[in-house]
Amino acid sequence: MNRFPLWKNLLIVAILLVAFIYALPNVFGEAPAVQVTPTRAAFHADARLVQEIKDELSAAHIPWDDAEVSDDSVKVRFQSTDWQLKAEDVLQNRFRDGYSVALNLISASPAWLTAIGAKPMYLGLDLRGGVHFLLQVDMQAALDKAVQRNANDLRSQLRDQQIHYSGLDISHQNIVLHFADAATRNQAASFIAHNYPDLMFNPRDNGTDFLLEGGLRADAIKRLQDSAVQQNITTLRNRVNELGVAEPVIQQQGTDRVVVELPGVQDTAKAKEILGRTASLEIRMVDESHDIAAAMQGQVPFDDDLYTERNGMPILVKKTVLLTGDYITDASPGFDQQSGQAAVHVNLDSRGARIFRDVTRENVGKRMAILLVEKGKTEVITAPVIREEIGGGRVQITGMESAQEASDTALLLRAGALAAPMDIVEERTVGPSLGADNIRKGFHSNLWGFVAVVGFMILYYRLFGMFSALALTANGLLLVSLLSVMQATLTLPGMAGIALTLGMAIDANVLINERVREELRNGNSPQAAIHAGYDRAWGTILDSNITNLIAGVALFWLGSGPVRGFAVVLCLGILTSMFSAVTLSRALVNLTYGRRHRLSSISI
């Protein structure tokens, strides 16, 4: 009765073998590497890039282990972190433009393991060091901006259509248009209804003032919010590429939040600055027809803003934005050929180039202002006089104070604008030493706990204890290999979870062993006792594991970050323990005792 069919034994062996192979990469660990990723469509991670990197490293006398193309980037493995850091320096110098050079860790397993997709467990930020940010998108600002953009558009469209309005106010994302008579208002209303599907207006009479009041439609607001988050994620991704981070995680969370995880990043100040900047470029015309002195007294003309130039001179700039950073395809720092001043070279896309050409053609001899809008603060970078029509979409912006500023501005422009400003609402930074420390601590708690438990089990249940110990070992192996295969994030609470599930998994074996002893005490034969012990304990094991599983699933559902890591381990551990504690230990017992017909005693 206590025998498994051959296929069952073979299946158990096969499962254990697969688990062993997929857990193996964790033994080899990870080696320091430098990752070079092309960030522009024109560059590719190919054999040529590998050769270039190799040449560069050879020239600098830096030994490397291995260089290969994977996931659209070239990864070069080094013996030590010293060489890795030196190589990063060298490669960063060589691949300054159009590539992102980042430190990384890659699996140090033999090639055949990597080939079958076996990877070490994916360590969470609390174990490998790095930064976790939770960013909240400021939706109100995004909507304000959208309303403003629509209002600007309305102004010029109504003017073009010869629909005369006497005023346009914006307050709390509401647009109010004033008209002199009802006929014009109706004309405007039907024009808007046909051309602005995002807007909705209602007429209202206020004495002799004929009004159209309205704003964005509810569905337009929803669409705007979605696209704002999406655009911010894209922008963040570009910026993170500029920072040079291997394996960044950028994900939407909820309706208006973005999670950014940057493993290995230590300079959090720099990371925050780059991520948090909301700079965008605006090109507008300078209003030279109005009196600047009057404006400074507080009489700023209706359609203008008053700013101060870098040299301290006040300047009146029209509200209408001609061109924004959205049209920029590339920006790079450089120098003005004539003056030698630091400058930013900007390339515009075809639509932007056309707008820019039209604007410059129509305004030769006038001044245009180039503004950098950052966190609600607008700065006039430069306000040059347009000398001639500028076609081809290549624009040079001078007026930078230093080469550093030019390069920062270029980075910001290149990385695109955020659709809406974001605030950091949660930050978790873990230094690399603390991460390594956490791994050590997590490992030690597992090791010593395991040794104690296994030692006791063998002492207390003798041979059956040995089976339980082997089952527990297999449980650990299965758990590690599952975590490796799934590439689930292992956190410090996750490591605690491994310890805890091992501690709880032994419960199943204790239940079985106690039951077997009890059956023996009740006078059953050893074979019958084994059979009854396993059979009767199974229902109990199932019940108690399911209650644990309920807790694990709820934790996974409602938890965040490291707690989620704990939940994953808890759930997986419960599942693996059902296999190892019941099936595997039974197989061992069966192999030992199952064939003996006249079994008089068992070691329990």
Next chain:
Amino acid sequence: MEFFRIRRDIPFMRYGKITTAISLLTFLFAVWALTFKGLNLGIDFTGGTLIEVTTSQPANIDHIRTSLDQAGFRDVTVQNFGASNDVLIRLPVHGNAGNGKTSEAVMNVLHVQEPGITLKRVDFVGPQVGHELYDNGALALMVVAGGILVYLALRFEWRFALAAIIANVHDVVIILGFFAFFQWEFSLTVLAGVLAVLGYSVNESVVVFDRIRENLRKMRKTDIPEIIDNAITATMSRTIITHGMTETMVLAMLFFGGDALHNFALALTIGILFGIYSSVLVASPMLLMLGVRREHFIKAATSKTGVSADGAQV
């Protein structure tokens, strides 16, 4: 080797009143601690900034405190933890310490004072996020309790489910009471521990209940209290050994897991100790009080084929 060779059933149910009184007292004490002292919620829930730094020489705590105070950071707590050059700085949410820039500002101040200082860890949680984590935590507790209640009600009977859940919520309240009384910091990780305890200590009740169910069918002539006594005595050995093993693992965490896992392990330790007590000496008397009878159990078992399939057969 065998520790527990109990020849006669221990009459646990005879002491039902005493044990229930003891747990009622502990429970009331925990409620008192929670009401009047309150949980020392970590920044995960309150929001705020926590910065861990290492100095090159033993840190001058007072000096750090004064210079941060001068820099305009109010209500800062600065303390040593672990080694003499490990410093923990906590800033509350309000004032100028309420945004993501705080850690940089603090580090700038500290760099001036002690150039050899390095940043080990920063946790910043905005007040709104803290609030959400708190809500989610409370929700998770209720979901777990509700889920277990429903599962046990389906698997056993509503009286069993109710008794188990009362016993285990009692454990959770006691853990929280301990944290409140000693003002140990209650963080997200500790909450995870508490929830794990909720799932885990129900195990214990399940094991005893399984035995009660089995006995109800086998021992037709015996009184309910004696059936319960027999079930508890029979599973006693397993109870002690299982919990001993889990506790061994938890102790390893407590001793080797370092600061980050300390309170987590503490919550589990209290949970395991009271888990044994409550499932044996709270859940079972509760079952008696709720009036469990052989009839509604046998009936339930015959009407549901799924239950009788894996129940015990003689």
